[in-house]
Amino acid sequence: MVRMAANTVRKFFLGSNGVWTASIVAVVCFLAGIAVTAHVGQLVRNELISQHKRDAVGSLSEARARLEGEISRTVAHGLAVRAFVAELKDTPFELEDYRRISMEVIEDNTSIRSVGIAPNNILQAVFPLEPNRAALGLNYRMNTAQWPAIREAMLSREMVIAGPLELVQGGKALLIRIPVFPADAPGQPMKERPYWGVITLVLDEAGVMSSAGITDMMDDLRIALVDRNAVSEEKAHIYGSLGLEKTDHVSLPLHLPGGLNWELQGYPEMGWSEAGNNVWTTQLIGSLISLVFGAMAFLLISEVYKVRSMALHDPLTGLANRRLLEDRMHQLAVMCERTGTGFEIFYVDLDAFKPVNDNYGHSVGDQLLIEIGLRLQRQTRQTDTVARVGGDEFIVLTPGNMRRPERQIFLTRMEDKVNQVFECAGAVIEVQASIGSASFPGDASTVDDLLRVADGRMYAQKAKAKQKPGNLSGVELPKTGGMAG
Numbered sequence: 001m002v003r004m005a006a007n008t009v010r011k012f013f014l015g016s017n018g019v020w021t022a023s024i025v026a027v028v029c030f031l032a033g034i035a036v037t038a039h040v041g042q043l044v045r046n047e048l049i050s051q052h053k054r055d056a057v058g059s060l061s062e063a064r065a066r067l068e069g070e071i072s073r074t075v076a077h078g079l080a081v082r083a084f085v086a087e088l089k090d091t092p093f094e095l096e097d098y099r100r101i102s103m104e105v106i107e108d109n110t111s112i113r114s115v116g117i118a119p120n121n122i123l124q125a126v127f128p129l130e131p132n133r134a135a136l137g138l139n140y141r142m143n144t145a146q147w148p149a150i151r152e153a154m155l156s157r158e159m160v161i162a163g164p165l166e167l168v169q170g171g172k173a174l175l176i177r178i179p180v181f182p183a184d185a186p187g188q189p190m191k192e193r194p195y196w197g198v199i200t201l202v203l204d205e206a207g208v209m210s211s212a213g214i215t216d217m218m219d220d221l222r223i224a225l226v227d228r229n230a231v232s233e234e235k236a237h238i239y240g241s242l243g244l245e246k247t248d249h250v251s252l253p254l255h256l257p258g259g260l261n262w263e264l265q266g267y268p269e270m271g272w273s274e275a276g277n278n279v280w281t282t283q284l285i286g287s288l289i290s291l292v293f294g295a296m297a298f299l300l301i302s303e304v305y306k307v308r309s310m311a312l313h314d315p316l317t318g319l320a321n322r323r324l325l326e327d328r329m330h331q332l333a334v335m336c337e338r339t340g341t342g343f344e345i346f347y348v349d350l351d352a353f354k355p356v357n358d359n360y361g362h363s364v365g366d367q368l369l370i371e372i373g374l375r376l377q378r379q380t381r382q383t384d385t386v387a388r389v390g391g392d393e394f395i396v397l398t399p400g401n402m403r404r405p406e407r408q409i410f411l412t413r414m415e416d417k418v419n420q421v422f423e424c425a426g427a428v429i430e431v432q433a434s435i436g437s438a439s440f441p442g443d444a445s446t447v448d449d450l451l452r453v454a455d456g457r458m459y460a461q462k463a464k465a466k467q468k469p470g471n472l473s474g475v476e477l478p479k480t481g482g483m484a485g
Contacts, residue, residue: 022301026294033290049272053250056266059219060252064264066212067225068254074112074208075159075257077105078178078201081115086182089196095125102127111207113173119197121150140198146175150198152259153179157190161258164205164238174208176201176258209239216240221266228253228261238262248272314388316366317373325387325395329447332399333440342401342440346414347454348376350392351432351465360427367424368431375417379410395454401439411435434462 084101091097102115106127114132117125123138140150149162157179164172177200181193209215216223222241230236233245249267256262312324320328332343350372357365369392376386376396385397402410418433436458444450 018301018304018306022298025301026298030290030294033294034287037287037290052268052273056219056221056250056268057252059221060223060250060264060266063212063214063218063223064252064254067208067214067264068256070111070208070212071161071203071256074109074201074203075176077109077112078159078176078199081105081117081199081201082178082180085117085180085196085199089180089182093119093124098125099127105201111204111211112201113204113207114202116200116202117197118200121198123200149175149177150179153177153198154195157181159258161256161260163203167202172205174203174205176203205239214239217269218266220269222269224249224265226263226265228263240265241267317370317388319373319377319394320385320387322387322389325385325389325397326447328385328397329440329450332397333447336441341399342442344398344400344402344407344437344439345450345454346396346398346411347436347438347451347458348372348394348396348414348418349390349434349458349462351434351462353392356429360425360429364424364427364429368422368429371422371424372418372431372433375420376414379414379417395451401442407437407439411437432465434458434465436461 081101085098088097098117102117102125105115106112115127116123116132116135118138118140121140123135123140126132126135140147149160153160159179160177161174162177163174165175167173177198179198180196181190182196183193214223214225222244224240224242224244225238226236226245227238228236236245244265244267247267249265251263251265254260254262254264312321312327313319314321329343329345336342350368353365353368356368369388372394373386373388376394380386380396380398383399387395387397389395396414398410415433415435418435419431422429422431436454436456438444438450438454438457440447440450443453
């Protein structure tokens with residue numbers, strides 16, 4: 001059953017002159033080309049996205065530089081205040097001594113909302129005084145909210161920036177804590193210097209961002225500033241758009257003093273751009289190349305099948321030729337050695353075919369040969385092979401052995417169909433054929449011997465037919481059914 005199915009499929013593809021095979025190969029080539037084109041298109045899209053991200057990182061780099069510069073400038077003002085305070089360490093604390101330097105710092109940097117000075121961690125001066133008068137006298141050691149940052153500054157002997165924090169007056173602010181360790185003698189190491197107190201700069205967040213030229217939207221980018229040290233997502237957000245953490249954003253770390261670990265993030269308002277002329281051009285060219293490649297594959301496979309068909313088939317009737325017939329006979333002979341099942345051949349030869357060509361021309365003779373091939377095919381199965389092996393000689397190959405009654409019935413049916421009258425171009429031709437059969441391996445043990453046996457029996461049949469009286473092979477008959485001499 002499997003062998004029959006395989007033969008059926010094989011005959012289907014061969015019988016279709018390779019059209020189906022060529023079509024399948026062409027479709028596969030086209031789809032493969034489309035797949036490659038889609039892959040290349042995706043690579044182009046990825047490159048466009050990468051380029052867009054590089055441009056975004058460039059914009060973030062500029063914003064980062066401005067923000068780092070602005071905070072560093074503010075810190076520099078705080079350090080100037082610290083230097084001034086260190087010069088007054090041995091004098092009694094007087095507000096007027098600090099008012100001038102503090103107000104100059106605030107006037108020079110509008111992002112600074114206030115300056116607080118706390119000798120021994122007790123806030124004794126704040127500028128401007130209004131609306132911060134209520135904070136005077138605050139002991140930082142007793143304030144659980146502000147003491148941790150000041151204590152860290154004391155222990156590390158370095159500046160600490162805390163926040164941003166919500167202010168009672170409104171808005172958010174950064175608190176820059178600058179510890180003061182004045183030297184008792186020139187060149188005294190920092191770790192040996194005594195602690196004097198702390199200077200606090202209240203830095204307005206919105207003012208810093210405005211001075212740095214940073215807004216929620218920059219160059220079509222949504223901007224966010226987050227604290228990487230925050231314990232929660234809510235506390236991490238410092239400035240700008242919310243939710244960028246959950247997008248395919250680009251980011252840059254900020255290099256800031258005071259232990260800050262901030263990150264600047266950006267994401268386009270409309271998402272990363274993956275559209276462009278390059279994508280459409282790539283897809284169009286790739287599709288055209290795939291189409292051309294598929295068409296070339298179709299033509300190539302078709303030509304291969306045509307050449308193969310010409311080598312294995314009779315050009316006039318389209319039937320198998322002797323080469324293909326013998327190839328199949330040899331295959332069946334090999335199978336017979338394994339299965340014990342042989343095959344039958346029937347050698348068909350037209351009687352008096354030459355007078356048909358002489359009397360009616362070769363075109364009529366060719367049509368007669370084509371018709372005989374069709375008549376034989378109608379009497380055979382798909383697994384059988386009908387071959388033209390000579391001018392007017394045909395062989396029918398049937399896999400499997402037949403019993404004598406079955407063979408005789410098959411012979412009789414073929415003779416009846418082949419010997420029917422043929423009409424062409426106004427001529428009515430009586431057809432007569434002689435058929436000789438042989439069985440493998442019963443009549444011969446080789447393919448060549450089997451052909452000789454069938455050929456001999458065919459000629460014996462032809463000799464008997466010639467001895468019959470009234471043999472009218474190749475004689476034109478009138479259309480009324482009578483015979484003409």
